[in-house]
Amino acid sequence: MDIVTLINQFGAAYMGLDGSLTLTTLLMRMGGGLIVTFQIFLITLIGSLPLGVLIALGRMSKIKPLSALMRLYISFMRGTPLMLQLMAIYYIPYYVFGIKLSLLNFGPMDIGPVHVEVGWVMTACCIGFILNYAAYFAEIYRGGIQSIARGQYEAAEVLGYTSSQTFMKIVLPQVIKRILPAMGNEVITLVKDTSLAFVLALAEMFTVVKQIVASEVTMVPFILAALFYWLFTILAEFVLGRIEKKLNYYHD
Amino acid sequence: MAESKTLLDLKHARKSFGDNEVLKDISLTVEEGEVLAIIGPSGGGKSTLLRCCTLLETLDGGTLSYGDCVVASDSGSGAVYGGKDVLQRARTHFGLVFQNFNLFPHYTVMKNLIDAPVTVQKVPKDQAVAKAYQLLEKMGLEGKQDMVPCELSGGQQQRVAIARALMLDPAVLFFDEPTSALDPELTKGVLKVIRDLAEEHMTMVIVTHEMKFARDVADHLIFMDGGVIVEQGPAAEVIDNPQHERTRAFLLSEE
Numbered sequence: 001m002d003i004v005t006l007i008n009q010f011g012a013a014y015m016g017l018d019g020s021l022t023l024t025t026l027l028m029r030m031g032g033g034l035i036v037t038f039q040i041f042l043i044t045l046i047g048s049l050p051l052g053v054l055i056a057l058g059r060m061s062k063i064k065p066l067s068a069l070m071r072l073y074i075s076f077m078r079g080t081p082l083m084l085q086l087m088a089i090y091y092i093p094y095y096v097f098g099i100k101l102s103l104l105n106f107g108p109m110d111i112g113p114v115h116v117e118v119g120w121v122m123t124a125c126c127i128g129f130i131l132n133y134a135a136y137f138a139e140i141y142r143g144g145i146q147s148i149a150r151g152q153y154e155a156a157e158v159l160g161y162t163s164s165q166t167f168m169k170i171v172l173p174q175v176i177k178r179i180l181p182a183m184g185n186e187v188i189t190l191v192k193d194t195s196l197a198f199v200l201a202l203a204e205m206f207t208v209v210k211q212i213v214a215s216e217v218t219m220v221p222f223i224l225a226a227l228f229y230w231l232f233t234i235l236a237e238f239v240l241g242r243i244e245k246k247l248n249y250y251h252d
Numbered sequence: 253m254a255e256s257k258t259l260l261d262l263k264h265a266r267k268s269f270g271d272n273e274v275l276k277d278i279s280l281t282v283e284e285g286e287v288l289a290i291i292g293p294s295g296g297g298k299s300t301l302l303r304c305c306t307l308l309e310t311l312d313g314g315t316l317s318y319g320d321c322v323v324a325s326d327s328g329s330g331a332v333y334g335g336k337d338v339l340q341r342a343r344t345h346f347g348l349v350f351q352n353f354n355l356f357p358h359y360t361v362m363k364n365l366i367d368a369p370v371t372v373q374k375v376p377k378d379q380a381v382a383k384a385y386q387l388l389e390k391m392g393l394e395g396k397q398d399m400v401p402c403e404l405s406g407g408q409q410q411r412v413a414i415a416r417a418l419m420l421d422p423a424v425l426f427f428d429e430p431t432s433a434l435d436p437e438l439t440k441g442v443l444k445v446i447r448d449l450a451e452e453h454m455t456m457v458i459v460t461h462e463m464k465f466a467r468d469v470a471d472h473l474i475f476m477d478g479g480v481i482v483e484q485g486p487a488a489e490v491i492d493n494p495q496h497e498r499t500r501a502f503l504l505s506e507e
Contacts, residue, residue, distance in 0.1 A: 154308055155354035159368040159420065160343045169371065173358050250400040252357035 015220045021212070026221060029212065033205035034228060040125060040194045040204060041232075045187070047130035052137025053172075059142055070138070077135035083196050086128040090121070090200050125197045133190060140182045144175035177247040184240040188233045195229075205229075256283040257319075259345070259423050259455055260305065264326065265314035267300055274300045276479040278314075282424055285453040289460060289470035289487055293502055297479040298459045302428050305457070306348045307339055318345035319423070344373075347417030351429045353409045355401040361388070361412050362397040369419050380419070387415040391445055407438030411445055425449070427458040443469075463506050467491045475499045 004024050011023025059070040077085070093099040104120035148171050156166040195206035205228060209221040260282035267275040274297045282288055290298050303309040305316070307323065311331040316324040323342045324331040333339065355364050365387065366380040388394060391411040401409050410430055417425055427446065431439040443465050449456065450469045460466050466473060466487055473487035475496070483496040494500045 149354075151350060151352060151354035152356065155348075155350065155356070157308065158306055158343065158346075158348045159416070160340060160372040161368065165371060169367070170356055177358070250357050251402050 011220075016218065017220060021216045021218070026212065026224070029208055030205055030221065030224060030228065033203055033208035036122075036197075036202065036204040037194045037206075037232075039122075040129060040197060040202075041190060043126045044129040044133055044190060044194075047126065048133035048137055051130060051134035052141055055134055055138035056141035056145060059138060060145065074135045074138055077132050078139075082128070082132050082193060083199050085132055086125060086196060087199055089128045089131075090124040093120070121200050121202045125200055125202050129190070129193070133186065136186055137183070140179050140186070141175065143182070144179040145171060147178055148174055174252070180240065180244050180247065184237070187236050187240065191232050191236055192229055256285070258282070259284055259319060260457075261315075261317045262305060263315045265301070265304060265316070266312045266331075267297075267304055267309065268312055274479050275304065275311075278476075278479075278481060280474065280481070282455060282457060284423075284455055286455055286472060287450050287470045288457045289466035289473045290457065290476060291460065291463065291466055291473065291502075292476035292482075296477040298476050299428055301476065302348075302426055302457070302459050306346060306426055307342065308348075318342050321345065344420070345422065346424045346426060347420060347422035348426045348428065349410070349413050349417055349430050352433050353401070353406070353413045355409055355413055355416070357401050360398050360400055361393070361404070364401070364412060365416050365419050368416070373420065383419060384415070387418055390448070391415050392441065405438055406434045407441045410434065410438075410442045414442075414445055414449075424455045424457060427456065427460070429459050429461065431460070431462060461506065463491060463503065475502065477502070 007024050007027075008017075008022040011017040011026070015023065017023050017026065055070055055073065058066050059074065061067045061070075090101075093104060094101050101120050104123070152170055152174070153166060156170050161170065194204055197204045198207040198210060201207060205225060209225045212221045213219070258281050260280075262281070263279045265275050265278040266273070278297070278301060280288070290301065292298050300309060304311050310333060311324055313326060313330050314324070315322070315326050315331070321338065321342050322334065323338065324333045326332070334342075356367075359367060362381070362384055365384040366377065369375040369380040369383075370377050384397070388397060391414060393408060393411055393415070396404065396408065396412075401412065404412065410433075414425075414430075430446070431442050434442060439462070443462065446456070446458070446465075447469055458466070458470065470487035472484065473490045474484040475482050475490060475494075475498075477498050483490055483494060483499045490499065491503065494503055
């Protein structure tokens, strides 16, 4: 007896899955969604982590209009629902610029080893997540940057470091250690927030699960989805814990 | 005797924080090989003077130059500073040792020492490392190169900070109350290192509360109070036989 049959028998016996939906087909369909979920998660982090630094620096800039603009940006991004932002970004090309959304499908693309079909839905979704999360990250960075003692800047200045060298070599590494716990919160929230992409009907895990639940009349996908998200966050916690441990070689 | 070389020349320095005038027309010069001690009560302007000399604060008025590098000139209406390149060039003339060390906590002792030479002055790394080992030995810190600052005592940290400043071969080395954050036992080790440097004729400007140390190690001594130089002269003379009433009162209170 092969493993697929075994799994399906388990699904039939304990989850009431049979006929049109076996446990393996359910897991396969959810797995496809999980890959998209993971892509949103990763792309959002890659985009918003550096963008947050820029926004934080703008927010702390001595140039008043820039600082005010960044303040407004952060306030707006944190003050309106992410779901609304996602939908707005999705529709902007059509309603503001009159561009047909189907024209924005960029076709197949290879991101590293991953082959993806980059459509406007995915693009809009990632833009939305990046812009939103960068605002939260910016405030965390700002808190971290402002917690670094004046003396660190002064020591670097006297030693002749330029201000960008001071920031990259002296300040930022210390900031990262200090903000890691707060960043961990955001990263874990992001794992679950990816489910908001369902409003754009993007085939991430939650969208897939909702469809299956509606068509097959079973609660099982919800339970499995909860487990998947939980596992995903446990993995994130583990990675964050490792980084924290690695940075624990000093305290100040 | 060969004519001595003036390394630092500060004239008519003025500095206010709001309505509070912290430096009122201060002039001083530092000659090559000289050890200058600055003493005086807290809030007397010593630290501000040091911070103005090390470009951490800007003067409101007066002139400041390091050798032939003119940092600030007086336009008549206030001090005018040179451009970024001038300030950066001036910074190669001096080093500063802080009261609370300000080592980089995320760097090992070795990295604290070599990072500025390698990053800023583009010294080849192996050359910087060799020099760092020499200085660690001189500071009595052999074998500490792989530790991070938090693993060291305050006295050891301050000696690393002195070594870090020396790595860049400053013409003048400033000390801002280098032992104020240390207990008496740890103070000794740091003072010994500074004494050794004085014996090698390192040019130094030291703001300190250690009167006996100032008397022993300094050639010239300045007593500052209320933003002015109240009294100055050969260190032993000023401390043993102060001429001014305020100096006398201060020295008595410090004993």
